Structures are given as structure tokens and as C-alpha cells.
Amino acid sequence: MNEFEIRRNRLLDRMDENSVCLLFSGVSKIKSEDSTYPFLSNRHFYYLTGIEQENSMLILIKGICENHVYLFVDEYNEIKEKWTGKRLTFDEARYISGVNNVNSTNALDSILSLALAKEDNQYGAISTLYLDLSPEIKIRESTSTNELANAIRKKYSHLEVKNIYEDITRLRMIKSKFEVDSIKEAIKITQQGINNLIINMKVGQYEYFLADNFEFYGRSHNRTNLAFDTIVASGKNALCLHYPTQNSQIKGDDLVLFDLGFAHKGYAADISRTYPISGTFNEVQRDIYEAVLNCNKALIEYAKPGLTLLDLQNFASDFLRSECIRLGLMDESEDIRKYYYHSCSHHLGLDTHDCAIRSLPLEPGNVITIEPGLYFANNGIGVRVEDDILITSTGAENLSIGIQKEINDIERLFKMKG
Numbered sequence: 143m144n145e146f147e148i149r150r151n152r153l154l155d156r157m158d159e160n161s162v163c164l165l166f167s168g169v170s171k172i173k174s175e176d177s178t179y180p181f182l183s184n185r186h187f188y189y190l191t192g193i194e195q196e197n198s199m200l201i202l203i204k205g206i207c208e209n210h211v212y213l214f215v216d217e218y219n220e221i222k223e224k225w226t227g228k229r230l231t232f233d234e235a236r237y238i239s240g241v242n243n244v245n246s247t248n249a250l251d252s253i254l255s256l257a258l259a260k261e262d263n264q265y266g267a268i269s270t271l272y273l274d275l276s277p278e279i280k281i282r283e284s285t286s287t288n289e290l291a292n293a294i295r296k297k298y299s300h301l302e303v304k305n306i307y308e309d310i311t312r313l314r315m316i317k318s319k320f321e322v323d324s325i326k327e328a329i330k331i332t333q334q335g336i337n338n339l340i341i342n343m344k345v346g347q348y349e350y351f352l353a354d355n356f357e358f359y360g361r362s363h364n365r366t367n368l369a370f371d372t373i374v375a376s377g378k379n380a381l382c383l384h385y386p387t388q389n390s391q392i393k394g395d396d397l398v399l400f401d402l403g404f405a406h407k408g409y410a411a412d413i414s415r416t417y418p419i420s421g422t423f424n425e426v427q428r429d430i431y432e433a434v435l436n437c438n439k440a441l442i443e444y445a446k447p448g449l450t451l452l453d454l455q456n457f458a459s460d461f462l463r464s465e466c467i468r469l470g471l472m473d474e475s476e477d478i479r480k481y482y483y484h485s486c487s488h489h490l491g492l493d494t495h496d497c498a499i500r501s502l503p504l505e506p507g508n509v510i511t512i513e514p515g516l517y518f519a520n521n522g523i524g525v526r527v528e529d530d531i532l533i534t535s536t537g538a539e540n541l542s543i544g545i546q547k548e549i550n551d552i553e554r555l556f557k558m559k560g
């Protein structure tokens with residue numbers, strides 16, 4: 143069965159009887175004048191359809207004895223394709239999504255009003271409409287799903303409008319084999335890109351050279367795109383967690399923090415590594431790096447079903463705090479949040495910071511990051527070591543175990559390249 147069909151069936155199982163779920167890919171966002179930001183379908187919509195095109199919609203109908211699924215995409219437009227690239231035909235949309243019933247977006251209103259009508263109809267007597275009411279989904283340039291919900295409440299007073307966001311989030315939190323394999327592949331390409339970076343790292347380079355080098359590697363070897371904007375931060379720039387500028391020249395004794403990843407079939411890898419540009423850690427760099435690395439490894443050892451992300455964060459804070467005191471990097475009286483000011487984990491999937499209900503205990507099939515870090519303004523050192531792990535029935539499997547993070551391995555690799 144088509145992967146997207148399996149997901150739709152799971153969502154249909156969660157829906158009330160006599161209900162309709164209506165989802166939107168969203169519309170392009172204007173950047174300025176007639177230019178738009180690159181379009182990405184709303185990820186909940188994509189998760190259920192595989193369709194990456196603006197102005198597309200999905201209707202799931204759960205009747206008493208029968209379910210119906212309709213997909214709506216814009217009619218194929220040759221002129222538009224000539225200007226802005228590939229447009230989906232109905233057949234292509236059908237093939238990708240596994241939805242047999244593909245219609246023009248113009249047909250949405252008539253099918254929807256038929257299904258939502260108060261009288262019994264071919265779908266039964268629908269009493270619930272589900273919408274994804276996360277505030278960011280624009281179904282037209284000026285209309286959000288929340289505004290649509292209000293309009294529908296007015297027009298169909300017999301309907302209860304419910305938010306489906308959390309149901310789809312719960313499905314997305316448990317990864318299928320296809321999803322885990324896609325993340326593994328994304329990590330594999332990311333690992334190759336990092337190996338290539340090590341070969342090319344040299345004192346005196348600019349950060350942008352390494353960022354571009356990484357992106358070029360993915361594009362030229364696997365035609366892979368980035369999962370998120372690459373972070374290359376040397377020296378004190380690493381104190382900014384999402385350092386965006388990449389325009390500093392890397393000095394001879396700098397550590398370079400990389401936070402990067404490619405996507406495969408839409409699924410992200412999210413890896414951080416911190417390497418010395420010279421190929422050798424100095425004493426204080428080594429102390430800090432080892433504290434973070436030990437914390438990373440202890441967290442992976444600790445992670446298992448039943449714990450929450452907050453449990454992991456508390457573990458990381460306590461661990462880093464005692465390491466910093468032991469190494470004389472902070473006083474007992476200080477707050478570790480001065481040197482460790484982010485969280486150690488987030489879910490990973492179609493989004494790099496994947497949708498999640500963070501209070502839920504971990505379950506087998508969750509994929510999360512493990513990314514402790516330490517940042518010292520006084521000596522311009524920022525270190526983060528991030529792996530991607532799969533929660534299993536007994537603990538966790540490190541999916542990025544092959545990407546070098548031991549000091550000996552890193553220093554040996556730099557020596558080998560001369």
C-alpha cells in the first residue's frame with residue numbers, strides 16, 4: 143500500500159464517525175512585489191499526501207460504513223510551468239498520493255458543501271468537521287484556516303469544528319520504517335559531506351567557504367537539498383546558536399562549530415560537530431569538548447521509552463554543571479544556563495524541529511536529536527555535539543554513530559590529510 147495511504151487510514155481511524163477532515167497545502171508567501179519565498183506544502187498536509195504544490199487540498203470523509211478520500215490540485219497549467227517550473231498533472235498527483243479521486247481545486251466547494259449539508263446525503267449525516275487550526279496556515283493570501291472555521295460555524299450551525307493538528311502530530315511522532323530509512327539516508331549523505339569538509343578545512347578560510355562546500359557536495363553527489371540553513375561558526379561566533387552570517391575568517395586556533403544536515407525524501411538529518419581548524423585541540427578546548435562529548439554519550443545511553451524530553455534536559459544540565467565545576471570552568475554558585483542555554487533534544491522528521499507534543503513520554507519509533515553544548519564568552523569557545531537517535535523498545539539506537547566525534551579520531555583524520 144502507498145505510504146501516504148497507510149497514514150491517511152491511521153488518521154481516519156482516529157477520526158469520529160460522521161466526520162470530515164479538510165486540509166490545505168497552503169499558498170505561496172509573497173516576499174516582495176511579485177516574488178515569493180520557495181514554496182513548501184504545510185507538512186501535516188504533505189505527510190498525508192506527498193503533494194508539494196500550493197493551493198492543494200485533501201478531504202477525508204468518515205461515513206458510517208464507508209470512507210471517501212478526495213484530493214484537489216490546480217488544473218495543469220502549461221503557461222505557469224513555462225514560467226516557474228514543474229506543475230502536477232492529475233495523474234501525477236494520483237500516482238504520488240495514492241488518492242484515486244483527484245479533482246480540480248474548483249470542485250472543492252461543491253463536494254464540501256454536499257458533504258457538510260445538514261440533510262443525510264451519500265456520505266451520511268456529517269456532524270464534525272476537522273481542520274488544522276495551527277495559526278500559520280494560509281489557505282488564501284489573506285485567509286487562515288481559523289477564519290475558515292469561523293465562516294463554516296456560521297454557515298453550518300449543526301457542525302462541530304474540531305482541531306486535527308494534535309492527532310496528525312501524534313501520528314508523525316512515531317516514525318515508520320520508510321521514515322527511519324529516509325532519515326538514515328539523509329544522515330549518510332550528511333556524513334559524506336562532513337568527511338569532505340574535513341578534507342577541505344584550512345586555516346585562513348572563510349566560514350562561507352565551508353558552508354558552500356557542504357551544500358555543493360550534496361547537490362553535486364546526490365542532488366540533495368539542505369534540511370535547513372547551514373551553520374558554520376568559528377571561535378566566538380559559535381556562541382550564537384543559529385549564527386547566520388558566515389563571513390568571518392577562521393583563525394589558526396579556532397574551533398569551528400558545524401550544525402548542518404541534508405534532507406532525503408523530505409526527511410531531515412540534523413548533525414552538529416565541532417572541530418579544530420588546526421586539526422588539534424588545545425588544552426582548554428579539549429576539556430570543554432570532552433565535557434560536551436561525555437554528556438552526549440551519557441544522554442544516548444540514558445534515553446529510553448518512558449522518559450520525557452524534560453527528563454533528558456534535566457539530565458544534561460546536571461551532567462554539564464558537574465563537569466564544568468570539576469574542570470574549574472564555573473563556580474558552584476553560578477547557573478549552568480549561563481553556559482548551556484538551549485535544550486538538548488527535539489523531534490526530527492519532515493521538519494528539522496519536527497512537530498511534537500513535548501510532554502509525552504518517549505516511545506519506540508520516536509526520532510530525536512541529542513545535542514548538549516557549552517559556550518564560554520570569556521575564551522570564545524562554543525562546542526555542540528549533536529547526534530540523531532531512534533528510540534527503541536529497550537533504549538536508543540544512534541543513527542549517526544558513524545560521524546566522527548572522538549578526539550583521537552578527529553585528530554587522526556586531520557593528520558592523515560596532512
Ligand SMILES: [Mn+2]
Nearest residue numbers: 412511513528
Ligand atoms: Mn538540532
